[in-house]
Amino acid sequence: MSKINRTVVRNERYRKNAISVRERHNERKNEVYSNPDVLLEHSHNNVIFQACEAPTYAQKFDRMVADGIVSTRGLKPDAYVFDELVFDVNTDYFETHGGYEYAKSFYAEAYKLAKEIAGGEQYIISAVMHADERNREASDRLGRDVFHYHLHVVYLPVVEKQIRWSKRCKDPALRGTVRETVMQVSHSKKWPMIPLTDEQGQPVLKKNGKPRLVSSYSQLQTRFFEHMQQAGFTDFERGIQGSTAQHLDVLEYKVQQDRQAVTMLADQKRQLQGQKKELVSQIGAISGSIRDVQDIEANAKVKGVLEKRVELPPQDYRTLCEMAKASGKLLAENRSLRKQLEQSRMRAQDLRQRLERCEVRLAALREETAPYREAMRTAPQQVQTFLLGIQRRQQAEQQLNRAQRRQRAKGQER
Structure with a gap:
């Protein structure tokens, strides 16, 4: 059964108090993952194109604001200040072209596009290619461990903004002129809403006759596809333009894959x-x-x-x-x-x-995690602090148990 190789890129936005969830996933800071196919013993194969210099993404953001690299002027406290690009191609594409080494060269080229999209590497917080997520279906089919390679790029959505002298300026000659130019963090200005068009390029209208608007990053599929084609990477099709599909978690993805296979x-x-x-x-x-x-x-x-x-x-x-x-x-x-x-x-x-x-497992998980998801929606920072506290206590207990075992072993040797 032949499969179509297809490129996919999506852009997600995050508030400052919610970015730690992505950080722990991207940087492999968790000890346990809900996705059983994440094999941490293979994480040394992950490729880091841009490392976060600060202990956390949020701290790196604060440093860039303090150093004047970016500006948060006019932003609301709950504004979206982080964006994440996820570049992806189905696993079989890499397996038929050389596997891990080919994936590294492919995503090195994709990272060049990410730098263009971000406006420069100085605005990229982290970029890492994951090579430790096992593709269960391909592994079962080929009889060996096969990994799903994809690239995460976290960056600050910035646009150039001119600050002008106000009418209250004492010097009449300066009024209305540009006082300074800053790089303003603004997801909405980085990715404005644009009219959705069909395959013939005609605007798609709503029932009231007004054009249907979509985020401008819906055009990323075409840009990613064309960039990789021009760089010499072929044998794949572009993703679906204007798709409203949301990013699924691992179990939902597997349910969807099984449905497609059926x-x-x-x-x-x-x-x-x-x-x-x-x-x-x-x-x-x-x-x-x-x-x-x-x-x-x-x-x-x-x-x-x-x-x-x-x-x-x-x-x-x-x-x-x-x-x-x-x-x-x-x-x-x-x-x-x-x-x-x-x-x-x-x-x-x-x-x-x-x-x-x-589907039974997914329904059970949704029911079990409903309180957690509701808590994350209403008070993400408090939930994260609580979970980190539990994790630290578990780590402390594990260290204590290991120390006790070492002491018992030394006592037996004597």
């Missing part, structure tokens, strides 16, 4: 059934020639019982040979199609069972 198998099953019907019709056409075969048999002359030979006219002999060859070929094709159809049925049944299990 759909693809259903399509394949329908194709096989169509081919089977075509073969049946061909066999029927051959069966329609039975009368000709009977006529040939009636006209055949048997020389003798001992010789057991049949004399046929040349045209009848050629007709029988052609029908015998066609019949053998069709029987072989029919057996092959029956086998493929049975395999597809078994595969579809297995995927439906996996899909049901995943």
Whole structure:
């Protein structure tokens, strides 16, 4: 079953008090992950294109504001001050082009685009290619560990802003002129809303006749695709422009993948059934020639019982040979199609069972985590502080247990 290689890039926005969640994921600061396919023993393969010089993303942001690199003038306290680009291509694309080394060169080129989008590397807080997230489906299919390579780039969305002298300036000549130019942090100005267009370039209208607006980063798919094509990376298609799909968590993604696999198998099953019907019709056409075969048999002359030979006219002999060859070929094709159809049925049944299990797990997880998600929505900083406290206590208990085990071991050696 062939797969389409497709580039994907998305841009997410974060408030300052919520960026630590992304930081712990990107920088692998957690000891345990909800995604069981994150294998920390392989994290040394992650490629860092830009390291955060400060202990945290938030502290790096504060330093840049204090040093005058960026300005927060006019920002509300709960403004979005961090953006994150996630560049991605499906796993099979890298596996067919060399794997890890090819992925490093691919995302090195993608990082060049990220620097252009951010307006310069000085505005990038962190950029890391993850190479420690195992692709379960590809690993099971190929019989070895296969990893899903993708790039996270956290940056500050800045735009150039001119500060002008006000009318209250004592010098009339300066009033209205540019006093200074600053790089203002502003997600809304970095990514303004633009009219959504269809495939023909025509604006998509709402029911009231007004144009439907989307964030300007919806054009990132085209920009990413064209940039990588021009750099020599090919054999993939561009992502879907104007998609409103939100980023799914790992379990939701796997549920979606299973649904797609079931759909693809259903399509394949329908194709096989169509081919089977075509073969049946061909066999029927051959069966329609039975009368000709009977006529040939009636006209055949048997020389003798001992010789057991049949004399046929040349045209009848050629007709029988052609029908015998066609019949053998069709029987072989029919057996092959029956086998493929049975395999597809078994595969579809297995995927439906996996899909049901995943949906049950997802529903249970959503129910269990509902209070946590509501708490994160209303008071993210307090929840993070609480969780960090629990994590520190667990680490302290682990260190104490290790120290006690070492002491007991030393006592036994004596």
